[in-house]
Amino acid sequence: MYTDEFSDTIIALSTSQGVGAIGVIRLSGSKSVEIVNSLFSGKNLAKQASHTIHLGKFVYHDQVLDEVLVSLFIAPSSYTKENVVEISCHGSPFIQQKILEALIDSGARAAKAGEFTMRAFLNGRFDLSQAEAVADLIASDSEASHKSALQQMKGGFSLEIKKLREDLIHFASLVELELDFAEEDVEFADRSKLKTLIDEIVMVMEKLIHSFKLGNVIKNGVNVVIAGKPNAGKSTLLNALLNEERAIVSEIPGTTRDTIEETLNINGILFRFIDTAGIRESVDVIESLGIEKTMQKIETASVVLYIFDVTTTTAEDLRMESETLSKNIPLLLIGNKSDKASLTELENKFYGFENMIFISAKQLTNVDQIKDKLSDIVLDKSVNVESNIVTNIRHYEALNACRGALQNVLSALDSKTTTDFLAQDIRYALNALGEITGDITTDDLLDNIFSKFCIGK
Amino acid sequence: MYTDEFSDTIIALSTSQGVGAIGVIRLSGSKSVEIVNSLFSGKNLAKQASHTIHLGKFVYHDQVLDEVLVSLFIAPSSYTKENVVEISCHGSPFIQQKILEALIDSGARAAKAGEFTMRAFLNGRFDLSQAEAVADLIASDSEASHKSALQQMKGGFSLEIKKLREDLIHFASLVELELDFAEEDVEFADRSKLKTLIDEIVMVMEKLIHSFKLGNVIKNGVNVVIAGKPNAGKSTLLNALLNEERAIVSEIPGTTRDTIEETLNINGILFRFIDTAGIRESVDVIESLGIEKTMQKIETASVVLYIFDVTTTTAEDLRMESETLSKNIPLLLIGNKSDKASLTELENKFYGFENMIFISAKQLTNVDQIKDKLSDIVLDKSVNVESNIVTNIRHYEALNACRGALQNVLSALDSKTTTDFLAQDIRYALNALGEITGDITTDDLLDNIFSKFCIGK
Numbered sequence: 001m002y003t004d005e006f007s008d009t010i011i012a013l014s015t016s017q018g019v020g021a022i023g024v025i026r027l028s029g030s031k032s033v034e035i036v037n038s039l040f041s042g043k044n045l046a047k048q049a050s051h052t053i054h055l056g057k058f059v060y061h062d063q064v065l066d067e068v069l070v071s072l073f074i075a076p077s078s079y080t081k082e083n084v085v086e087i088s089c090h091g092s093p094f095i096q097q098k099i100l101e102a103l104i105d106s107g108a109r110a111a112k113a114g115e116f117t118m119r120a121f122l123n124g125r126f127d128l129s130q131a132e133a134v135a136d137l138i139a140s141d142s143e144a145s146h147k148s149a150l151q152q153m154k155g156g157f158s159l160e161i162k163k164l165r166e167d168l169i170h171f172a173s174l175v176e177l178e179l180d181f182a183e184e185d186v187e188f189a190d191r192s193k194l195k196t197l198i199d200e201i202v203m204v205m206e207k208l209i210h211s212f213k214l215g216n217v218i219k220n221g222v223n224v225v226i227a228g229k230p231n232a233g234k235s236t237l238l239n240a241l242l243n244e245e246r247a248i249v250s251e252i253p254g255t256t257r258d259t260i261e262e263t264l265n266i267n268g269i270l271f272r273f274i275d276t277a278g279i280r281e282s283v284d285v286i287e288s289l290g291i292e293k294t295m296q297k298i299e300t301a302s303v304v305l306y307i308f309d310v311t312t313t314t315a316e317d318l319r320m321e322s323e324t325l326s327k328n329i330p331l332l333l334i335g336n337k338s339d340k341a342s343l344t345e346l347e348n349k350f351y352g353f354e355n356m357i358f359i360s361a362k363q364l365t366n367v368d369q370i371k372d373k374l375s376d377i378v379l380d381k382s383v384n385v386e387s388n389i390v391t392n393i394r395h396y397e398a399l400n401a402c403r404g405a406l407q408n409v410l411s412a413l414d415s416k417t418t419t420d421f422l423a424q425d426i427r428y429a430l431n432a433l434g435e436i437t438g439d440i441t442t443d444d445l446l447d448n449i450f451s452k453f454c455i456g457k
Numbered sequence: 458m459y460t461d462e463f464s465d466t467i468i469a470l471s472t473s474q475g476v477g478a479i480g481v482i483r484l485s486g487s488k489s490v491e492i493v494n495s496l497f498s499g500k501n502l503a504k505q506a507s508h509t510i511h512l513g514k515f516v517y518h519d520q521v522l523d524e525v526l527v528s529l530f531i532a533p534s535s536y537t538k539e540n541v542v543e544i545s546c547h548g549s550p551f552i553q554q555k556i557l558e559a560l561i562d563s564g565a566r567a568a569k570a571g572e573f574t575m576r577a578f579l580n581g582r583f584d585l586s587q588a589e590a591v592a593d594l595i596a597s598d599s600e601a602s603h604k605s606a607l608q609q610m611k612g613g614f615s616l617e618i619k620k621l622r623e624d625l626i627h628f629a630s631l632v633e634l635e636l637d638f639a640e641e642d643v644e645f646a647d648r649s650k651l652k653t654l655i656d657e658i659v660m661v662m663e664k665l666i667h668s669f670k671l672g673n674v675i676k677n678g679v680n681v682v683i684a685g686k687p688n689a690g691k692s693t694l695l696n697a698l699l700n701e702e703r704a705i706v707s708e709i710p711g712t713t714r715d716t717i718e719e720t721l722n723i724n725g726i727l728f729r730f731i732d733t734a735g736i737r738e739s740v741d742v743i744e745s746l747g748i749e750k751t752m753q754k755i756e757t758a759s760v761v762l763y764i765f766d767v768t769t770t771t772a773e774d775l776r777m778e779s780e781t782l783s784k785n786i787p788l789l790l791i792g793n794k795s796d797k798a799s800l801t802e803l804e805n806k807f808y809g810f811e812n813m814i815f816i817s818a819k820q821l822t823n824v825d826q827i828k829d830k831l832s833d834i835v836l837d838k839s840v841n842v843e844s845n846i847v848t849n850i851r852h853y854e855a856l857n858a859c860r861g862a863l864q865n866v867l868s869a870l871d872s873k874t875t876t877d878f879l880a881q882d883i884r885y886a887l888n889a890l891g892e893i894t895g896d897i898t899t900d901d902l903l904d905n906i907f908s909k910f911c912i913g914k
Contacts, residue, residue, distance in 0.1 A: 016477030016548060019595060021573070021914030023472065024479060024545070051510040053528055064607060066594070071510055071528065086545075088481070091473060091911070092595045094603055116478070137523070138476060138549045146551055150521060454548070457478030 009035060010111035010119075011103050013096055014456035020091035025099055026456060027087075027108055028080040028116055035106050036070060036085045045085075050074035058089065060102035066095050080116055081123035114453025118446060121438060128438025128449070129158040132392055135453045136219065143268035144218040148389050157208055157388035158437045164201045165433040171197065172426045178419050195413050198406050201429075205403040208390045212399075214379060215391035217302070221263070221270035222378050225298050227325060228307035233336035236361035237307055238262060238273060241370065266371050269378060274301070298325060303377055305370070307334040310341060310358065315350050322353075330377045334370065336361050394449070395436050402432035466492060467568035467576075468560050470553055471913035477548035482556055483913060484544075484565055485537040485573055492563050493527060493542045502542075507531035515546065517559035523552050537573055538580035571910025575903060578895060585895025585906070586615040589849055592910045593676065600725035601675040605846050614665055614845035615894045621658045622890040628654060629883045635876050652870050655863050658886075662860040665847045669856075672848035674759070674835050678720070678727035681831065682755050684782060685764035690793035693818035694764055695719060695730060698827065723828050726835065731758070755782060760834055762827070764791040767798060767815065772807050779810075787834050791827065793818050851906070852893050859889035 009029025015022075027036065037045040041064075042056020050073055058068045069088040078084035089095055104110060114135070121131040133152035140146040152158075174189035228234045242262055262273045298304055304325055308318060313335075322331060338346060338358035346358050357373060359366040390396050405428035412422045434440030466486025472479070484493065494502040498521075499513020507530055515525045526545040535541035546552055561567060571592070578588040590609035597603040609615075631646035685691045699719055719730045755761055761782055765775060770792075779788055795803060795815035803815050814830060816823040847853050862885035869879045891897030 012478075014478040014548075015472040015480065016475035018473035018475060019911065020473030021469075021471040021483075021595065021911055022481060024481060026478075053508040053510060053530075065603075066607075067610075073510075088543075090591070090594050091471075091914075092597050092603075094598045095594070098603075134547070137552070138478065138547050140549050141551045146522075146549075146555075150523075153524075454476065454478055457548075 009108045010115050011100065011108040012111040012116070012456035013100065014086070015091075017093065018091075019093065022088050023091045023093075023096045025087040025089065025096065025103070026116065027085045027103065028078070028082045028111075028119060029108070030075075030083060031107060032083045032085045033072065033074075035103060035108050036087065038106055039102055040068075040070060042070075045070060045072060048072055050077050058087070058099055058102070060098070060105075065098050065102065066090055068099075076123075079125070080119040081125055082119060111455060112451070113455050114450030114457060117453060117457055118450040121446075126153075127155075127158055127162075128441065129392070129395060129436055130155065131438070132394075132449060134457065136391065138454065138457065142218070142221070142265055142270040145270070145391075147268075148215065148218050148391050151388065152391070157390070160204060160388070161433055162437055162439075164197075164204060165430060165437070165439070167197055168201065168426065168430055168433070172423070172430060175419060175423045175426060179423055182419065191413055195410065198409055198413075202403060202406050202410070205399050205406070208388070209396065209399050209403065211388070212390040212393075212396045215389040215396075216393070217269060217378050218389065219391040221272055222302045222374070223272050223274055223300055224303045224305055224374065225274045225301035226305045226307065227298065228305075228334075229309070232307045232309050233361045234307050237305075237334065237336065237359070237367075237370075240359075240361045240364050240367045241273065267375050267379070269375070271374060273305075298329065301329055303330050303332060303374060305332050305334055307336050307361075309337050310335040310346055310349070311337050315353075318350065318353065331355060332357070332370070332373060332377070334359055339363055339365065398432045398435045402429045405429035405432060466565045467572055468557065468565035469568040469573070469913035470557065471543070472548075474550065475548075476550065479545050480548045480550075480553045482544040482546065482553065482560070483573065484542045484560065485535070485539045485568075485576060486565070487532075487540060488564060489540045489542045490529065490531075492560060492565050493544065495563055496559055497525075497527060499527075502527060502529065505529055507534050515544070515556055515559070517555070517562075522555050522559065523547055525556075533580075536582070537576040538582055539576060568912060569908070570912050571907030571914060574910055574914055575907040578903075583610075584612075584615055584619075585898065586849070586852065586893055587612065588895070589851075589906060591914065593848065595911065595914065599675070599678070599722055599727040602727070602848070604725075605672065605675050605848050608845065609848070614847065617661060617845065618890055619894055619896075621654075621661060622887060622894070622896070624654055625658065625883065625887060625890070629880070629887060632876060632880045632883060636880055639876065648870055652867065655866055655870075659860060659863050659867070662856050662863070665845070666853065666856050666860065668845070669847040669850075669853040671836060672846040672853075673850070674726060675846065676848040678729055679759045679831070679835050680729050680731055680757055681760045681762055682731045682758035683762045683764065684755065685762075685791075686766070689764045689766050690818040691764050694762075694791065694793065694816070694824075694827075697816075697818045697821050697824045698730065724832050724836070726832070728831060730762075755786065758786055760831060761786055761788045762791055763788060764793050764818075766794050767792040767803055767806070768794050772810075775807065775810070788812060789814070789827070789830060789834070791816055796820055796822065855889045855892045859886045862886035862889060 007030070009027055009031040011025065011027045011032075013023060014026040015024045033045055039058055039060055040054075040056050041059045043054050045054060048054060052072055054070045054072070056068065056070065058065045066089045071086040071088070073079070073084040073086075075081055075083045087099065089099055100110075117131050117134050120126065121128060130153050133149050133156070136145070136149035137153060140149050171189050171194050175194075177188050178186060226234055226238060242264055264271045264273065306322060306325055308321070318333070322333060325331060333353055333356040335346060335350065335356060335358040337360060339360040339362075341349075343358065350356060355373070355377075357366055357369050359370065361367065390399065405425050408425040409422060409429065412425060431440055435445065464487070466484055466488040468482065468484045468489075470480060471483040472481045490502055496515055496517055497511075497513050498516045500511050502511060505511060509529055511527045511529070513525065513527065515522045523546045528543040528545070530536070530541040530543075532538055532540045544556065546556055557567075574588050574591050577583065578585060587610050590606050590613070593602070593606035594610060597606050628646050628651050632651075634645050635643060683691055683695060699721055721728045721730065763779060763782055765778070775790070779790060782788060790810055790813040792803060792807065792813060792815040794817060796817040796819075798806075800815065807813060812830070814823060814826050816827065818824065847856065862882050865882040866879060866886065869882060888897055892902065
């Protein structure tokens with residue numbers, strides 16, 4: 001279904017910025033072969049077959065810029081279903097810039113972020129949620145996020161939604177037909193069959209909406225804020241947590257300058273441990289209900305690990321401190337230095353607290369229990385990681401909108417309201433479903449989605 | 458001249474690290490097609506022609522890791538003259554890592570820095586100085602460095618050297634022959650022709666050695682340290698210098714944390730202006746002959762710009778200050794605020810100083826003169842930028858060694874010393890020449906050269 005809709009030929013550096021052995025510049029559009037051919041000294045590219053590679057010199061204004069390999073993908077056998085040319089050049093940012101400039105001078109236009117994938121979508125290569133999965137795949141940084149992006153690229157839940165949407169369209173058209181014959185008071189759409197279908201769709205929606213909690217965790221990772229008084233053993237705990245898997249530990253500069261994040265992969269999910277220096281340095285802050293900044297950090301957390309020294313903390317202290325910390329965020333209490341007392345003693349002392357683990361960070365006792373507990377808190381056991389999971393907040397919102405509209409349809413059916421209201425609610429639901437798969441799009445929506453891609457994809 | 462010398466198949470990420478639309482993983486070696494084929498779900502790669510591209514899934518342990526494009530280059534039609542396979546995958550570091558791991562598990566070995574180019578050299582694709590030019594090309598960041606790297610890749614002066622070396626080998630063999638007949642006191646090698654040849658080689662050596670001053674500047678850019686007392690107009694000057702070409706100005710974090718470099722391209726050469734905060738903040742430092750740190754910075758400079766306020770500085774001050782600053786490094790004196798006095802006045806006041814320019818940084822008067830002067834100081838007008846230029850310090854040293862040996866040959870010829878000394882000096886010279894082109898190499902030399910490449914090239 002190759003279309004000639006886009007008259008211009010777009011171009012971008014498709015590999016990441018920076019010095020490397022090679023860099024790849026990609027063109028897409030009806031003139032891409034012609035444009036590259038005009039700057040290529042070697043075989044006549046216009047006469048070569050699709051999926052072939054050609055060595056030659058890239059020459060601009062009689063000056064050789066580089067020796068390059070040119071790969072040809074002739075429409076529709078390409079990513080965008082247009083003519084695509086990839087130029088593999090030496091990985092010097094200077095050379096890449098020169099080649100890009102020469103190609104733009106010769107008629108190509110610098111691509112916007114995601115524009116290649118947008119063309120692929122508009123030319124029918126895949127639906128919108130599959131296109132979005134391409135960006136997720138590129139951004140994937142853990143086993144689970146990688147798997148869910150691939151699943152979504154294969155079609156994922158959008159196939160299921162497409163099917164349900166078609167069934168609903170069938171009923172919608174019957175309901176709309178009733179509107180045309182409003183004065184005759186006929187019912188073309190079988191109300192009980194419609195109700196059954198909508199019940200089914202709502203059930204699917206709810207399953208998918210429910211999966212978003214996990215999907216979000218898979219896609220974005222889990223922020224774990226570690227809090228605690230000085231000398232509670234916070235750094236020792238962090239080291240203990242990271243120690244075993246040192247190989248996959250990395251230091252990522254935080255979004256703010258004063259925090260360092262340490263990441264740890266637990267069961268395929270990325271956990272980011274955020275060391276709130278603010279809390280550490282100002283003991284009194286926590287006790288006096290905290291400073292705004294500290295609390296802000298905690299509010300971005302999915303889980304708070306609160307570590308305390310079992311030998312110096314009373315149950316009353318802990319109750320006060322933990323009440324201050326936890327609002328809606330799961331709190332895991334870590335009683336450190338548990339080697340200095342018996343377990344029975346500790347259990348008596350801190351009787352009645354939930355989510356508490358006694359450890360010895362120094363002796364590495366029970367540290368694995370923390371990992372298991374973190375997994376438990378985050379992973380929804382009722383959702384199978386292998387199944388279709390919603391990871392995209394746009395889909396989540398559309399699913400919620402659809403469920404809301406369908407629930408209105410259901411109450412309209414129950415209360416036997418007029419057909420126009422029923423028809424309108426069905427239209428809302430169809431719209432929300434169509435937005436997920438891209439059957440219904442607006443320019444704004446597309447711009448918004450593809451602007452989040454990287455340039456060159 | 459494809460050799461089967463390397464039994465193992467090497468692999469590396471060839472594009473730069475980081476997130477991009479795509480990443481390219483490259484394999485080279487006799488088993489590269491076989492290894493990729495075992496993980497590729499699509500056409501049978503073993504049966505495909507060279508220079509063709511194939512879409513398929515990369516599957517490892519029954520799990521799809523990515524949808525990839527595989528490009529085949531069958532020996533000897535490849536960069537290394539071995540079988541080369543390039544896998545174009547999504548630009549996620551996570552996916553790239555997974556694919557690399559799968560390929561290494563399947564029999565490939567992680568390539569060392571420059572190992573692909575080293576194989577290309579060892580398989581006779583190009584000589585050593587051409588191989589080195591590949592690294593220079595990737596690192597090129599200005600018009601001039603790009604041009605000289607391309608020139609060297611095409612063969613550059615190594616062709617000239619090869620030719621002279623062959624002529625010299627001819628004489629060397631005759632001289633060696635004389636050694637075998639030493640007792641008969643014959644002369645197979647015509648001494649006057651030998652002298653003519655050596656004169657010619659020395660002339661070429663000197664031209665090339667001479668070009669290194671420019672070559673080094675082209676390759677590495679020029680460090681310009683700007684010094685001056687506070688309020689001399691240093692920042693205004695820097696802004697004035699950068700202003701006109703704001704587009705190609707960039708901020709590069711310095712090697713040390715407390716300096717910022719601003720780069721400016723003047724006539725195709727990269728100038729790095731280094732703002733020595735140390736000098737600026739501590740006025741007394743310069744007056745009291747400077748702190749070690751400040752002087753260290755100045756010692757790395759190719760040129761020092763010393764800016765002073767013509768209204769407050771006496772000729773005596775300036776003489777003292779400039780003597781402190783300049784040791785062996787060209788010093789350019791910039792008399793700022795020249796709009797506050799007549800040129801005649803100033804010329805009288807500062808009579809006898811060399812390399813002095815009067816400017817008004819604020820009014821942008823004479824700022825271009827500084828650029829021209831910088832160009833003059835750095836560019837050797839006697840060397841044509843378009844000609845063969847030595848940019849590599851290794852070549853420079855080999856050329857110097859060769860010239861030294863040849864001068865010994867000349868004095869041996871003049872003083873009619875014994876043939877063994879003559880033969881030995883010729884051997885030294887041949888050795889030095891051979892090291893440039895790679896006709897004579899040692900493992901250490903090769904390791905040293907290629908370890909400076911990036912991984913994947």
